[in-house]
Every structure is written in structure tokens, then in C-alpha cells.
Amino acid sequence: MDFDLSWILLGLPIAFILGWAASRFDLRQLRMENRQAPKAYFKGLNFLLNEQQDQAIDAFIEAVQNDPDTSELHFALGNLFRRRGEYERAVRVHEHLLSRGDLSRADRERAQHALALDFLKAGLLDRAEEALRKLEGTPFETQASLALLAIFERSRDWPQAARIAQKLEDAGQGSFSARQAHYLCEQAAAQTAEGNNAATHRLLDQALTTAPHAPRPRIDLAALHLRLGEADAAFESLQALLDVAPLSLPLVAHTLCEAAMACGHSAQALSLLKTSYAQDPSLDVLDAIVTLTAAGEPAQEVQGGRDWYLKHLEREPSLIAAAKWIAGEKLEHEQFHPQVQRALDHAARPLMRYRCAACGFEATQHFWQCPGCQAWDSYPARRVEEL
Known part of the structure; x- marks a missing residue:
């Protein structure tokens, strides 16, 4: 049987045309599909950059409907819901991501972190804590630990907060010694409220060892000594405070006065206060100086206070100092003194x-x-x- 080559010559162009047409159809369809999802996605980004969040959400929802398997669109949509305060919708988006079996490990960890942030922003601390604990051993572990620390501080669970802070410090995330001292002081305050002075003293000593340069443990320790009638110990604690944290003197100036007068060290305390005031004037230190000066001799009570407030006003303007100076003065129209004093005190109160x-x-x-x-x-x- 003879083979006719004309059929081959005729069939080759036809096969080429059919193949070309099929490839063009597939490319056109693929191009249309790829064009629709990015178009909605970039439209949503444009709305987001223009702070048009409602339109951005609509665009992202359209993009997700066109391509429900794209995880990035879900992340963008969930973050938008969270920023708008629509936490339930954000939770649903991220839980849907976590339910997908084809999600990569990196995206799964990212979705878990996003879900924890949803719960945290919504104030669902128990569910946030549970979600954050699942991030241990992931790239989000440090962020999760910081969020857990904030949760325990907000709920005043100081032992748990101390454990997380120590974990962060061991991981090289900085020093948390000052914060650890605060946790111990907070626990000491709770013991004080229960009348357990021995436990209070033990916790404050531990805080002092944890952060020797932190002012709060020494201040709280001095207050404890005063409550127990140990004025000498309180005065020594405040003296040590001035060596390690001199800028905190305004916070304890009145406590220093009380301790000094109780243990007979008024002259020494007055010298310390004057030295500090000369280097860095402070209204609280000024009040303490006036109190100790007035406690010296009855004749100095008015004059001593007036002189110190005037000296302060010469150095810098102060409505608070002026109000306190006028309080001890005799005005020309004395019958209007109460009204003037009340007006000054009212104006000075926000400044205090x-x-x-x-x-x-x-x-x-x-x-x-x-x-x-x-x-x-x-x-x-x-x-x-x-x-």
C-alpha cells in the first residue's frame, strides 16, 4: 500500500493551528485568573494606604472569594478586622487558616500568633494566654513571652510575671532586675495589707538584693520601719537611698523629715536637704526644709518658711511656692486673704x-x-x- 505524503503535509499545519489555539486559550484563561486576584488585592492595599478601611475590607473579601487558598489575603483581612476592633471576625479568619491542612508550618505559626493577638486585643486574657503558650519554640516565642508578661502584670500575678521576666532575661532580651524588684515590692505591699510585717520585710530585702540601685525597695523599707516605730532604721535606709538614687529624694523628703524628727537627727537631715536643694531645687525638698526649719524654734516658724519660699521664687517662678508663701503672709487687705488664697490653691493644684x-x-x-x-x-x- 502506497503512503500518500500529501496527508502529512496537509495535517501538519492543521495540528499546529489547533495547538496554537489551545495554548492561547489556556494562557488567556490563566492570565485572567491571575489578573483578578492581584487586582482586588492591590485595590485593597490602595484603600488601606489612604486610610479607607471599609473599602479595603470589601476589596480583600473580594480577593479572598476569588482565591480562597491564598493565605496572605487571609492574614491581611484578619489584621484589618483587628485594627478596626472587629475581633470576632479576626478570630474567625485566623481560626479558618489554622484549620487548613495545606498550610505551611511557618504560616501556621504566624496564624497562631495572629490569633493570640486577636484574643489579647479583645481582652480575652485566658484564651490569649492559651494561644500564646502554643508559640513556645517558634520564631514568635519572644513576642509571645512579652505578651504573657503583660497579661500577668495586668492580672497582678506577680510570681508568674517574675518567671516570664527571668525567662526573657535568660534569653538575652535585656535586664529585668528592676522590674523583678517591682514584682517583689508589689507582693510585699499585699503582705502589708494582711498585716504580715515579717513577710513584707523578707520580700523587700529580696528586692533590694535583686536591684540594689532601685529606689523603691529602700523607700518601702523605710516606710515599714516607720510603721514599726524603728525611726533610726528608717533614717538609715533613706540615707542609703540618697547614695544610690539621689534623684528620688523629692519622693521621700517628708518621710525623711518624719524619721529624722523621731530619732533626733533633724540637723543632719536638714543639712542633707539643703545640700540636695542647692544642687537641684525641688518643691518637695523645699517643703521638707521649711518643715524642719519651723520645727527648730517657734520664732523661726513664720520667718523661716517665708524666707525659703522667697529664695525659691528668686531662683525660678513657681505658682506653688507663691501660694505657700502668701499663705503665711499678712496682706494689705487681709479681709480678702481667704478668697485670694483659695484662688491660688485652685490654680496651683493641677501643677502639683x-x-x-x-x-x-x-x-x-x-x-x-x-x-x-x-x-x-x-x-x-x-x-x-x-x-
Whole structure:
């Protein structure tokens, strides 16, 4: 049987045309599919950069619907929900990611971390703690430990907080000795409330050993000695404080006065206060100097106080010092003195607050941990007027 080569010559162009058409159809379909998802994704990014979060969420939802297997879109959508405070929706997105069997280990750990942040932002501390503990041994372990530390501090679980802080320090994340001392002081305060002075003393001694240069253990120890009637020990504790943390003197100036007068060291305390005031004037130190000066002789009570407040006003303007000076003065129109004094005291009262250097939260008392931002040692020992 003869083989006709004309069929081959005729079939080759036809096969080529059919193959080319099929490849063009597949490429066109693939290009359309690849074009739709990134288009919605980049549209969402554009909305996000323009701070149009509602439109961004709609765009990301569209992108996820077009390509439900893309984990990056789910992460972007979950983070958007969390930023908007829609924590339930964020949790659902990240839990859906964790339920997928095809998710890589890195993405699974990332989704677990995102889920923990959802619970943390929502205030579900128990579920956040459970989620964070699952991140041990992952690249997110340090971040998880810091979040756990914040949880234990917020719930005032000081032993657990101390354990996490020690773990972070052992991992080379910095020194946590000052914070560990705060934890011990907080536990000591709880023991004081229960009347267990022996446990209070033991915890404060431990805090002093943990952070020898931290001011709080010595201040709390001096207060404990005063409550127990041990004025000499309180005075010695405050003297040691001035050696390691002289800037904290304004916080204990009045306690120093009380201890010095109780143990007969008024002259020594007055000398310490004057030396400190000459180097760095402070309103609280000034008040302590006036108190000790007035305690000397009755004739010096008014004159001594007036002179020190005037000296302070000569060095720098101070509404607080002016109000206290006028309080002991005789005005020309004495019948208006109460009204003038009340107005001055009202104007000076906000200036006597303490202000957090981290968030600006103001309070009438000094805090070791800011009630607003939870930062430690963020309150300077100075009043608002002195900052």
C-alpha cells in the first residue's frame, strides 16, 4: 500500500493551528485568573494606604472569594478586622487558616500568633494566654513571652510575671532586675495589707538584693520601719537611698523629715536637704526644709518658711511656692486673704500632679507603674510644674 505524503503535509499545519489555539486559550484563561486576584488585592492595599478601611475590607473579601487558598489575603483581612476592633471576625479568619491542612508550618505559626493577638486585643486574657503558650519554640516565642508578661502584670500575678521576666532575661532580651524588684515590692505591699510585717520585710530585702540601685525597695523599707516605730532604721535606709538614687529624694523628703524628727537627727537631715536643694531645687525638698526649719524654734516658724519660699521664687517662678508663701503672709487687705488664697490653691493644684513620661497620664500621687499605659518607672519624681 502506497503512503500518500500529501496527508502529512496537509495535517501538519492543521495540528499546529489547533495547538496554537489551545495554548492561547489556556494562557488567556490563566492570565485572567491571575489578573483578578492581584487586582482586588492591590485595590485593597490602595484603600488601606489612604486610610479607607471599609473599602479595603470589601476589596480583600473580594480577593479572598476569588482565591480562597491564598493565605496572605487571609492574614491581611484578619489584621484589618483587628485594627478596626472587629475581633470576632479576626478570630474567625485566623481560626479558618489554622484549620487548613495545606498550610505551611511557618504560616501556621504566624496564624497562631495572629490569633493570640486577636484574643489579647479583645481582652480575652485566658484564651490569649492559651494561644500564646502554643508559640513556645517558634520564631514568635519572644513576642509571645512579652505578651504573657503583660497579661500577668495586668492580672497582678506577680510570681508568674517574675518567671516570664527571668525567662526573657535568660534569653538575652535585656535586664529585668528592676522590674523583678517591682514584682517583689508589689507582693510585699499585699503582705502589708494582711498585716504580715515579717513577710513584707523578707520580700523587700529580696528586692533590694535583686536591684540594689532601685529606689523603691529602700523607700518601702523605710516606710515599714516607720510603721514599726524603728525611726533610726528608717533614717538609715533613706540615707542609703540618697547614695544610690539621689534623684528620688523629692519622693521621700517628708518621710525623711518624719524619721529624722523621731530619732533626733533633724540637723543632719536638714543639712542633707539643703545640700540636695542647692544642687537641684525641688518643691518637695523645699517643703521638707521649711518643715524642719519651723520645727527648730517657734520664732523661726513664720520667718523661716517665708524666707525659703522667697529664695525659691528668686531662683525660678513657681505658682506653688507663691501660694505657700502668701499663705503665711499678712496682706494689705487681709479681709480678702481667704478668697485670694483659695484662688491660688485652685490654680496651683493641677501643677502639683505627677505626669507619666510615656503617655502623659497625670495623677495626684506618684505611681511606680502608670495606670494608663502600664509602663514601669515612667513617672519622674518631680511635679508637673517642675518638668
